[in-house]
Amino acid sequence: MRTIETTSLADAGAAGLRLAGASLAGREGHWDIAISGGRITALAPSARRDGGLVLPLLADIHTHLDKTFTASRMPARATSLFHAIEMMQADAALWDDADLRRRAGRGLDRAYRHGTALMRSHVDWYGATPPAAWTVLRGLADEWQGRLHLELASLTPLDLFAEVGEAIAGEVKATGGVLGAFIYRNNDLEARLAHVFDLAEKHDLLLDFHVDEGLDIEARGIDAIVAETERRGLSGRVLCGHGCALSVRDPSEVADILARAGGAGVGLTVLPGCNAYLQDARAGRTPRLRGLAPLHEARDAGLAVMIGSDNVRDAFFPFGDYDLFDAFRSATLLGHLQPEDWLDAVSETPARWMGRSLALVEGGPADFIRLDAEDLTDALSRPRADRQVWRGGRILTDHEGEQT
Numbered sequence: 096m097r098t099i100e101t102t103s104l105a106d107a108g109a110a111g112l113r114l115a116g117a118s119l120a121g122r123e124g125h126w127d128i129a130i131s132g133g134r135i136t137a138l139a140p141s142a143r144r145d146g147g148l149v150l151p152l153l154a155d156i157h158t159h160l161d162k163t164f165t166a167s168r169m170p171a172r173a174t175s176l177f178h179a180i181e182m183m184q185a186d187a188a189l190w191d192d193a194d195l196r197r198r199a200g201r202g203l204d205r206a207y208r209h210g211t212a213l214m215r216s217h218v219d220w221y222g223a224t225p226p227a228a229w230t231v232l233r234g235l236a237d238e239w240q241g242r243l244h245l246e247l248a249s250l251t252p253l254d255l256f257a258e259v260g261e262a263i264a265g266e267v268k269a270t271g272g273v274l275g276a277f278i279y280r281n282n283d284l285e286a287r288l289a290h291v292f293d294l295a296e297k298h299d300l301l302l303d304f305h306v307d308e309g310l311d312i313e314a315r316g317i318d319a320i321v322a323e324t325e326r327r328g329l330s331g332r333v334l335c336g337h338g339c340a341l342s343v344r345d346p347s348e349v350a351d352i353l354a355r356a357g358g359a360g361v362g363l364t365v366l367p368g369c370n371a372y373l374q375d376a377r378a379g380r381t382p383r384l385r386g387l388a389p390l391h392e393a394r395d396a397g398l399a400v401m402i403g404s405d406n407v408r409d410a411f412f413p414f415g416d417y418d419l420f421d422a423f424r425s426a427t428l429l430g431h432l433q434p435e436d437w438l439d440a441v442s443e444t445p446a447r448w449m450g451r452s453l454a455l456v457e458g459g460p461a462d463f464i465r466l467d468a469e470d471l472t473d474a475l476s477r478p479r480a481d482r483q484v485w486r487g488g489r490i491l492t493d494h495e496g497e498q499t
């Protein structure tokens with residue numbers, strides 16, 4: 096068995112190797128990681144301390160691959176969420192199969208190289224038949240299987256469900272997806288939401304909502320979602336994304352709804368990048384409010400709390416590279432997160448929500464991220480710290496995963 100020095104990490108074959116003296120996220124001390132046949136064969140305490148920092152692979156549970164890499168086509172910088180939606184819908188005229196495949200494929204490729212193994216993408220869906228993006232992304236999901244597991248969630252304005260909800264739910268079920276809706280201050284909210292839940296129960300579908308993505312204290316979609324989840328006993332099946340309005344509502348009201356959400360097994364995805372960019376945006380004025388959902392309070396109340404990339408390089412958010420570790424870096428600053436306590440929010444918590452695990456265990460696949468850093472704070476402090484992505488016991492090279 097060879098001991099791998101930090102300077103000679105290439106050529107990790109099936110013969111067996113040992114990554115010596117690594118610190119492991121979530122565990123005290125330093126460890127020797129023995130790898131053979133693409134699996135971790137042993138984890139043992141190490142006297143060495145120079146093996147860098149090893150993290151599990153990442154799970155990005157909230158992205159928008161259909162919209163991605165369109166920022167350069169936008170006529171203006173978005174001044175609000177609804178301005179971004181308008182520009183995005185105009186751009187959708189250009190979304191033919193080749194355009195979608197090129198942009199979404201680039202997103203998957205970037206995510207894979209940065210160390211993401213699991214992803215869920217929302218897909219805009221307004222009619223009775225699936226949009227081209229749903230079909231193209233399903234094809235890409237098949238092509239990427241074994242490297243990056245991609246789930247799709249439909250994204251439909253709540254008010255369209257009466258007309259097309261049944262057709263969408265049936266198609267989502269037939270193609271293994273998740274049912275989703277966009278909810279913001281809708282009229283007749285309870286009845287319309289009950290219809291979405293009826294469809295989810297009828298077709299045995301998981302739910303994933305865009306809810307209350309704004310700073311109006313009257314935005315209370317999450318209250319209705321929690322009430323339906325409680326009433327129907329759908330613990331672990333209902334995920335709420337954004338929840339920006341929770342950041343400005345009365346704190347005791349928020350504490351109450353979070354307690355009920357925790358009890359009902361509702362999950363929360365926080366999207367700090369896009370929300371910090373779009374919320375409270377006005378030209379020539381510094382934002383005071385950042386739309387960050389109360390993630391500490393939510394986790395304390397028992398919710399599974401996750402952090403996602405959300406939009407990347409589009410009308411909603413012109414930055415990003417599907418680098419979830421970089422999104423985690425932003426989240427630690429915006430949310431005052433203790434990094435070691437929150438790494439799960441970009442790895443094991445969303446992985447479990449997707450019915451999987453990325454935990455590093457003896458006997459498990461030798462799939463992980465290794466950073467040339469002493470610990471997580473060191474890694475977050477130095478964006479240029481060398482990062483290797485290990486898959487099946489060897490380091491990905493620059494050319495692997497490349498789309499043709």
Ligand SMILES: [Zn+2]
Pocket residue numbers: 157158159217305336405406
């Ligand atoms: Zn989103």
